[in-house]
Amino acid sequence: xxxxxxxxxxxxxxxxxxxxxxxxxxxxxxxxxxxxxxxxxxxxxxxxxxxxxxxxxxxxxxxxxxxxxxxxxxxxxxxxxxxxxxxxxxxxxxxxxxxxxxxxxxxxxxxxxxxxxxxxxxxxxxxxxxxxxxxxxxxxxxxxxxxxxxxxxxxxxxxxxxxxxxxxxxxxxxxxxxxxxxxxxxxxxxxxxxxxxxxxxxxxxxxxxxxxxxxxxxxxxxxxxxxxxxxxxxxxxxxxxxxxxxxxxxxxxxxxxxxxxxxxxxxxxxxxxxxxxxxxxxxxxx
Numbered sequence: 001x002x003x004x005x006x007x008x009x010x011x012x013x014x015x016x017x018x019x020x021x022x023x024x025x026x027x028x029x030x031x032x033x034x035x036x037x038x039x040x041x042x043x044x045x046x047x048x049x050x051x052x053x054x055x056x057x058x059x060x061x062x063x064x065x066x067x068x069x070x071x072x073x074x075x076x077x078x079x080x081x082x083x084x085x086x087x088x089x090x091x092x093x094x095x096x097x098x099x100x101x102x103x104x105x106x107x108x109x110x111x112x113x114x115x116x117x118x119x120x121x122x123x124x125x126x127x128x129x130x131x132x133x134x135x136x137x138x139x140x141x142x143x144x145x146x147x148x149x150x151x152x153x154x155x156x157x158x159x160x161x162x163x164x165x166x167x168x169x170x171x172x173x174x175x176x177x178x179x180x181x182x183x184x185x186x187x188x189x190x191x192x193x194x195x196x197x198x199x200x201x202x203x204x205x206x207x208x209x210x211x212x213x214x215x216x217x218x219x220x221x222x223x224x225x226x227x228x229x230x231x232x233x234x235x236x237x238x239x240x241x242x243x244x245x246x247x248x249x250x251x252x253x254x255x256x257x258x259x260x261x262x263x264x265x266x267x268x269x270x271x272x273x274x275x276x277x278x279x280x281x282x283x284x285x286x
Contacts, residue, residue: 016231073234
């Protein structure tokens with residue numbers, strides 16, 4: 001089920017940022033831009049990394065100045081108060097992701113995750129330098145401002161393509177993983193192409209389709225694809241019907257926004273109810 005655009009966006013830029021969670025290896029960033037007349041353009045992904053030179057901040061600052069509203073959809077936990085274990089939102093996300101044969105990496109501040117989420121982790125320097133509003137609902141409702149929104153590509157793919165949400169059908173598209181399948185890589189590309197076309201994001205769809213020519217994808221190529229997933233999730237969140245997306249969790253213990261089909265919504269709601277975690281939006285299964 002393709003999302004339905006219900007809000008004609010103008011004067012808005014949406015960044016898709018696959019941060020790689022640390023400054024040890026690069027991630028990727030791209031942008032969808034809607035000018036004052038609503039004309040859409042797409043800047044294809046670039047490899048970037050968190051660093052002390054704030055190059056990611058410079059990338060965002062340089063581009064956002066021309067737009068009233070800027071949304072950074074980031075594939076990284078942005079609220080991590082827990083010292084160990086999974087955040088509640090990750091336990092909820094794990095329900096459909098695990099059913100589909102994928103995994104959810106927990107975020108916590110201690111132990112082996114200190115470099116990613118401890119006091120000196122790059123994400124907190126990034127957030128402080130960015131100075132964005134953390135509330136995803138305000139990103140949707142306000143026409144001006146800078147907003148940071150947490151997304152999760154592995155979960156988003158299940159909501160964008162029903163084939164991926166079936167039992168053990170999550171795509172294996174990480175070239176570094178021994179379970180990598182070229183068939184899955186191409187299916188992810190096709191899903192992103194179809195989704196972008198359905199949303200009227202012509203340049204983005206063309207870029208995604210062009211990735212089919214890469215017969216030997218690398219992790220860097222996957223990072224670029226993930227940045228596009230992030231951007232699409234951000235666009236769907238603010239431009240499409242509220243039933244097309246779901247918000248899990250809260251700003252105190254952690255949250256995610258994601259596209260959600262009726263089947264994925266049902267699994268998320270059932271788990272959220274068990275954990276007494278907020279779950280808003282999404283479809284109603286027939």
